[in-house]
Amino acid sequence: MGYTMATIKSLLEQGAEVHVVYWDKMRWTPYQIPDLKGIKKYPKSKHPLELLKILAMSVDPDLTVVSGWMDNDYLSVVSLLRKNGKSVVVGFDGQWYGGLKQYLAAFLGTIGYFSRYFSHAWVAGPYQYEYARRLGFKKNNIIFDLLSSDIQLFQDAFNSCYELKKNKYPHRFLFVGRFEEIKGLNTLLDAWENMLHERSDWQLYFIGNGSYKRKLLATSGVVVKDFMQPDELVEEVTEAGCFVLPSLVEPWGVVVHEFAAAGLPLILSDKVGAATTFLIPGTNGYSFNANDAASLAKSMLRIIKSDDDELLQMSRASNYLSNRITSYTSACNLLSLVK
Numbered sequence: 001m002g003y004t005m006a007t008i009k010s011l012l013e014q015g016a017e018v019h020v021v022y023w024d025k026m027r028w029t030p031y032q033i034p035d036l037k038g039i040k041k042y043p044k045s046k047h048p049l050e051l052l053k054i055l056a057m058s059v060d061p062d063l064t065v066v067s068g069w070m071d072n073d074y075l076s077v078v079s080l081l082r083k084n085g086k087s088v089v090v091g092f093d094g095q096w097y098g099g100l101k102q103y104l105a106a107f108l109g110t111i112g113y114f115s116r117y118f119s120h121a122w123v124a125g126p127y128q129y130e131y132a133r134r135l136g137f138k139k140n141n142i143i144f145d146l147l148s149s150d151i152q153l154f155q156d157a158f159n160s161c162y163e164l165k166k167n168k169y170p171h172r173f174l175f176v177g178r179f180e181e182i183k184g185l186n187t188l189l190d191a192w193e194n195m196l197h198e199r200s201d202w203q204l205y206f207i208g209n210g211s212y213k214r215k216l217l218a219t220s221g222v223v224v225k226d227f228m229q230p231d232e233l234v235e236e237v238t239e240a241g242c243f244v245l246p247s248l249v250e251p252w253g254v255v256v257h258e259f260a261a262a263g264l265p266l267i268l269s270d271k272v273g274a275a276t277t278f279l280i281p282g283t284n285g286y287s288f289n290a291n292d293a294a295s296l297a298k299s300m301l302r303i304i305k306s307d308d309d310e311l312l313q314m315s316r317a318s319n320y321l322s323n324r325i326t327s328y329t330s331a332c333n334l335l336s337l338v339k
Contacts, residue, residue: 005034006150010331012038019059021047021074049073056081062338064088065122069114078117087337090118091146093252095127095273096134109136120337122146124252127273143337147254148330150230151322154261157234158319162263164238165315169308171202173300174240174264176233176255177247179210184246184269189219190293191246191300196221202304207236230258237262241311242303247271248290260284261322265314267299277324284317 008018017038024043033041047055056064056077064081066074069090078088096102108114114135121132124146132142177183185206192204206216209227216224228236243259244267256274260266266285268275281287286299303311 005036006148006327007330007334008039009036010327011334012036014331014335016331016335019055019061021052021055044073049076052077053080061086063334065334066090066118068092069117075117082117082119087119088117089120089122089143089334089337090114091122092131093124093128093147093273094131095251096131102131102134106134106136109134112136122334125273125276127276128252143333145325145330145333147252147257148325148327149254149257149261149322151257151261151326153230153234154237154258155319155322157237158261158263158315161238165263165312169311169315170239170241171200171304172239172241173202173204173244173267173303174207174236174242174259175205175244175246176207176259177245179206179208179212179216181212182248183250184248184290185212185216187248187269187291187293187296188244188246189216189222191297192221194293194297195300195304198301198304200304202241205236205240207233233258234262237264240264242267242285242300244296244300245269245272246288246290246296250274257322257325260318263315263319265303265311265318267296267303269296278318278321280317280321284314284321 011018019040019042020033021042021044022033025045042055052073053076064078064086066078066088069075081088120141120143121137122143123129123132129142175188179185203223204221205223205225207225207228213224216222241264243264245253245256246269247253248271250269250272252273254274256266256268256272256278260278266279268279268285268287269290270287271290275287279285279287286302288295288299
């Protein structure tokens with residue numbers, strides 16, 4: 001994804017050589033990894049386990065990062081690296097919810113299961129830190145800022161349209177993400193319907209793809225656009241006035257960072273992990289109870305009833321808060337393990 005590439009670009013700028021093994025099948029979005037000097041790419045479908053082991057031994061990495069622990073092939077490879085004294089970092093954005101599987105994972109952590117594969121945990125934020133501690137990682141073996149947007153791209157978009165928004169602030173709510181039930185789309189549609197006579201001149205736009213696309217297209221009073229690459233997505237910033245993410249489950253949500261950097265006020269459900277870093281309710285947006293259309297409608301109406309000067313102030317606050325994490329801090333956290 002684009003946000004991973006933002007951190008990789010920063011690693012390259014600091015002199016790192018980067019090798020990326022990536023899933024080229026069963027992906028949620030059609031994002032294409034760009035060709036960059038200093039990065040070597042290996043599609044997973046063309047690298048079975050034995051070939052991955054040979055690759056790992058030939059590269060002899062100073063540091064290996066694994067996204068989660070669901071891929072058994074990856075676990076086999078990093079287990080081999082750990083036996084050879086190499087540092088291996090597991091990156092994850094999951095929150096602790098206290099389900100049966102998580103309690104099982106926590107038990108496995110107490111008996112050293114994860115230390116077989118990983119020396120460190122790289123987490124997105126405070127909720128993920130809590131989870132890592134429960135999995136048995138020591139405080140000094142946990143680093144932060146796993147996920148960063150391509151902040152410069154979105155901040156440039158903010159700066160380029162700021163004067164236009166000063167003259168006339170756009171009255172458009174924007175959702176960007178997968179068109180799936182877990183993203184809270186039913187909640188958003190219900191809230192929008194309940195606000196039929198209170199919307200004023202505000203609009204509601206959806207950008208993405210997924211199984212709910214047909215339902216969205218059949219809904220009157222909304223506009224639906226296809227998934228966009230980051231360079232295309234920033235073009236939508238000029239006409240957008242507020243970003244809405246009504247997710248029922250959202251461990252982190254890099255898209256929140258993107259549109260905070262773009263200077264959009266935020267309306268986020270209380271399940272969105274990135275809200276801990278990029279949202280201060282009442283300053284640059286509002287939080288609402290997930291799966292509660294009335295709660296969401298109340299937050300959206302607070303935006304609608306704000307005058308343009310208030311919205312512009314919230315816009316500046318979002319842009320300012322986006323600097324709490326950057327691709328530079330993300331890369332530096334990782335490189336701290338080899339310096």
